[in-house]
Amino acid sequence: MDAHTLAGRDSNTRAAGDDAYSVVHLDTRDADDHAACLQHWNQRYDQLSAGTFTGRFDEFWFDNVQVFRERTNQVVHEIGTSWEGSRTIGVPVELDGTGWYCGEPCELDSIITLKGGEDLDYRTPRLHDIVAVTTDVAAFTDYAFRVEHRDVEAEIGKRRIIPATADQAATLRSFLLTVLASLEATPDLLRHPQMRKGLEQAIYASIVAAITPRDDTPRPATPCRTRQLIVDRAREYMRAHIDAPITVADLCTELRVSRRTLQYSFQDILNLNPVSFLRALRLNGVRRELKSADPASHQIADIAARWGFWHLSHFASDYRAMFGELPSDTLRQATPPTHA
Template identity: 75%
Template sequence: MEALAMTAESGDSALAGDDAFSVVQLDTRDADDHASCLQHWRQRYDQLSAGLFSGKFEEFWFGNVQVFRERTNQVIHEIGSAWEGSRTVGVPVALDGTGWYCGEACGVDSLITLRGGDDLDYRTPRVHDVVAVTTDTQAFSDYATQVEHRDIEAEIGNRRVIAATPEQATTLRSFLLTVISSLEATPELLRHPQMRKGLEQAIYASLLTAINGSLDAARASTPGRGRQLIVDRAREYMSAHIDEPITVADLCTELEVSRRTLQYSFQDILNLNPVSFLRALRLNGVRRALKSAEHGHAAVADIAAQWGFWHLSHFAADYRTMFGELPSETLRNTGSGANRAAC
C-alpha cells in the first residue's frame, strides 16, 4: 500500500500543525489493505475475480464529515460497518455492470446509504468507482431540521438504496467530485474554520437535494407582509454580523424558517435569491480584506477561505464579475508587495 499523504494522526508525511482535519491519499495493491483505508470503519474486502488488484483511495475528514472516493478493478465482496452515530450517502462514479448492495441491485444512478453500526454487504462489479460522504447523524439531522424543516432520518428509514432521478444522481456526483478535486488542490485551506463550516453546509445541502425526489416542491405559502418581515430580519442580522461569512443555514437557524421560505421571501421582495445576496456580501468582505492587507502582503486563497469560499476558480470568476478585476489585481493595488497566491 503506497501512501501519497497520510493523516495527522498517523504521523506519516502528514499535513502538520492542525488536527482539525485529515487527508489520506493511497494507492493499494491488495483488497485487504484497501479495506483498512477508510478511517474508523470496520471492513473486510474479499477479492472474487481473478487478476492483479489495483485500488485508489482518497479521504478528507473535517468537522462532522468524512468525504471519500475509492476505486477498485476487481469484483469485491465488502462486509463491515461504519462508525457508530454516522450516516453515509454515496453515489457511483463508474461501474461496468450491476452491483448488489445489501441485497438490492445498484446501478450508476443509485444513491446508496448506510447507518452507523448497520451491516455493510456489498458485491461490487469489476470496475467500481464511488464517491461518498459519511457524517455525524445528529449534525446532519439538525441541519435538515433547522434549514429544511425535514426529518431526514425518518425519510430515509431503513432504506439502503434511495430512489433518485439520473439528474439528481448526476448533480450529487458532480458536486462531490468537485469538492474532492478542490481539496486535492488546496487541502491546507481546511485549516480555516470558515472554510470547513461553509463546505460542510454545502455538502449537507447537496445531500438533502439529492434525497428530495419524492417531496412536494410547491411554493411556500408565506403571506407577502410576512416575507417582507423575513427579509428585514435577515438584513438586520447580516448588518449586525457584517464582518462574518454568514451562510444561508445561519439565516434559517436565526430566523427559524426553512430554506425554501427564505428563498421565496428574498425572490419576491428583492428579486434576488439569498445565496446570491450573501455571496455578494462575502465578496465585498473579501475585497475589503484585500484592500486593507498591509503593503499588499497576503494570500488571496487564505482570505477567500476565511470568507467561506472553498472553490477558488469559481470564487475568482465571481469576484471578477462583481468588481471587474481579479482578486490578485485588487491585492496588487494595495501596495508594492507581490501577491503570493494569485487567483
C-alpha cells in the same frame, strides 16, 4: 482523528497539527489493505475475481465530514460497519456492470446509504469507482431540521438505496467530485474554520437535495407583510454581523424559517435569491480585506477561505464578475495600513 499509513501500500498521508483535518491518498495492491483505508470503519474485502488487484483511495476528513473516493479493479465482496453515530451517502462514478448492495442491485445512478451500526454487504462489479460522504448523523439531521425543516432520517428509514432520478444522482456525483478536486488542489485551506463550516453546509445541502422527491406541490401562500419582515430581519442580522461570513443556514436558524421560505421571501422582495445576496456580501468582505492588505504578506486564497469560499476558481470568477477585476488586481493596488 489521525491520518495513517499501512505497510505494503504506496501512500501520501497528512494530518493538520491541530487535528482540524486529515488527508489520505493511497494506492493499494491488495483487497485487505484497501479495506483498511477508511478511517474508523471496520471492514473486510474479499477479492472474488481472478487477477492482480489495484485500487486507489482518497479521503478528506474535517469536522463532522469524511468525504472519500475509492476505485477498485476486481470483483470484491465488502462486509463491515461504519463508525458509530454516522450516516453514509454515496453514488457511483463508474461501474462496468451492476453491483449488489445489501440485497438490491446497485447501478450508476443509485444513491446508496448506510447508517452507523448497520451491516455493509456489497458485491461490487469488476470495475468499481464510488464517491461518498460519511458524516455525524446528529449534525446532519440537525442541519436538515433547522434549514430544510425536514426529518431526513425518517425519510430514509431503513432504505439502503435511496430512490432518486438520474439528474439527482448526476448532480450529487458532480458536486462531490468537485469538492474532492478543490480540496486536492488546496488542502491547507481546511485549516480555516469558516471554510470548513461553509463546505460542510454545502455538502449537507447537496445530500438533502439528492434525497428530495420531486415536489409538484404549489408554492405556499405567505402574506407579503410576512415576507417583508423575514427579509428585514435577515438584513438586520447581516448588518450586526457585517464582518462574518454568514451562510443561508445561519439565517434559517436565526429567523427560524426554512430555506424554501427564505428563498421565496428574498426573491419576492429583493428579486434576488439569498445565496446570491450572501455571496455578494462575502465578496465585499474579501474586497475590503484585499484593499487594506499587504501584498507581500497576504495570500488571496487564505482571505477567500476566511470568508467561506472553498472553490477558488468559482470565487475568482464571481469576484471578477462583481467588481470587474481579479482579486490579484485588487491586492496589487492595496494600501496597507500604516502603523505608528
